[in-house]
Amino acid sequence: MSDNRSELTVSLWRGAxxxxxxLYSVPLRENQTVLxxxxxxxxxxxxxxxxxxxxxxxxxxxxxxxxxxxxxxTCRTHISSVAKRGHLEIGPxxxxxxIKDLVTDMRPFFEKWQHAKGVFAPSKTRRDAIEQxxxxxxxxxxxxxxxxxxxxxxxxxxxxxxxxxxxxFGPAALNRAWTLVNDTRDAGNAERLQAVAASGGCHACHxxxxxxxxxPQALNPTASIAGLKRRTMSAYLKGEIKV
Amino acid sequence: MNxxxxxxxxxTAALMVPLVLVHxxxxxxxxxxxxxxxxxxxxxxGSIVWASLYGIFVVAAAIHAAIGVRNVLTEWSPVGDRxxxxxxxxxxxxxxxxxxxxxxxxxxS
Numbered sequence: 001m002s003d004n005r006s007e008l009t010v011s012l013w014r015g016a017x018x019x020x021x022x023l024y025s026v027p028l029r030e031n032q033t034v035l036x037x038x039x040x041x042x043x044x045x046x047x048x049x050x051x052x053x054x055x056x057x058x059x060x061x062x063x064x065x066x067x068x069x070x071x072x073x074t075c076r077t078h079i080s081s082v083a084k085r086g087h088l089e090i091g092p093x094x095x096x097x098x099i100k101d102l103v104t105d106m107r108p109f110f111e112k113w114q115h116a117k118g119v120f121a122p123s124k125t126r127r128d129a130i131e132q133x134x135x136x137x138x139x140x141x142x143x144x145x146x147x148x149x150x151x152x153x154x155x156x157x158x159x160x161x162x163x164x165x166x167x168x169f170g171p172a173a174l175n176r177a178w179t180l181v182n183d184t185r186d187a188g189n190a191e192r193l194q195a196v197a198a199s200g201g202c203h204a205c206h207x208x209x210x211x212x213x214x215x216p217q218a219l220n221p222t223a224s225i226a227g228l229k230r231r232t233m234s235a236y237l238k239g240e241i242k243v
Numbered sequence: 244m245n246x247x248x249x250x251x252x253x254x255t256a257a258l259m260v261p262l263v264l265v266h267x268x269x270x271x272x273x274x275x276x277x278x279x280x281x282x283x284x285x286x287x288x289g290s291i292v293w294a295s296l297y298g299i300f301v302v303a304a305a306i307h308a309a310i311g312v313r314n315v316l317t318e319w320s321p322v323g324d325r326x327x328x329x330x331x332x333x334x335x336x337x338x339x340x341x342x343x344x345x346x347x348x349x350x351x352s
Contacts (some may be wrong), residue, residue: 197246
């Protein structure tokens with residue numbers, strides 16, 4: 001921050017689905033993250049504040065919140081990059097039910113991973129040889145581009161289609177399905193393509209690309225969803241899936 | 244939207260791209276040449292080409308619009324999938340009947 005402030009004012013969402021923003025003052029420090037600010041409030045100003053975090057280094061995906069209107073991973077977001085005139089507004093993620101304060105109920109998010117068949121279906125047993133997958137093969141390259149999802153829910157919170165259509169699986173679940181569609185060891189593609197081709201699946205996506213814009217891992221779920229659209233279309237035309 | 248509706252919507256959109264261009268060209272030509280209704284009807288009546296062109300256009304537009312409106316209703320209104328589907332079917336059928344009636348009026352003598 002370019003000015004010489006010693007304090008930051010922070011509005012934090014308090015309550016559940018119905019609630020309000022409450023204002024706190026927090027000492028401003030060098031190299032402070034949004035998560036540091038929330039932690040300061042909880043430890044020094046109001047111990048009843050609820051929020052989630054675990055690793056603090058951008059691996060676990062549990063600390064995502066809405067910061068000044070944008071979904072962000074708070075442990076890797078520096079105050080200097082988001083505070084406006086010494087102020088921050090921090091709320092829970094959008095598009096998910098609020099349990100309390102900054103904690104959302106992530107069940108709809110993870111249930112949709114199940115609906116999109118985002119679970120690996122093994123095709124071999126432990127007695128079979130390990131399958132060799134060449135790093136430069138086309139399916140492996142497609143998987144590489146999408147595999148680093150940390151399940152933070154930021155894309156889900158940023159997605160307009162999720163907001164409008166409660167049945168829509170969302171970018172993360174479909175991105176996960178796309179990695180499995182390209183996993184040559186997986187045996188569940190018939191069911192998976194059937195699931196993502198139905199109502200609520202990949203064809204509900206409007207390609208607004210908010211998921212790509214906000215993904216802290218710089219993934220592009222829109223591209224994964226486009227891949228699913230092509231693959232399901234081909235499977236439908238060949239009669240391999242039905243809707 | 245499921246994969247079946249998606250394919251129909253994209254297919255009809257692809258069909259309509261050249262047809263819209265032809266349609267706009269026809270409008271520009273007819274107005275710039277100062278053609279009267281009688282001039283136009285003299286060219287369209289009995290023409291298989293104009294009947295096919297606008298016949299395909301009407302069918303594609305009816306399907307495309309119905310699927311699009313169904314999608315808008317399911318996402319932006321409280322009506323459910325079923326009611327949106329019923330409304331879209333009625334809308335598409337109406338567009339089809341009105342459009343084909345108009346095509347018949349200019350190509351049948």
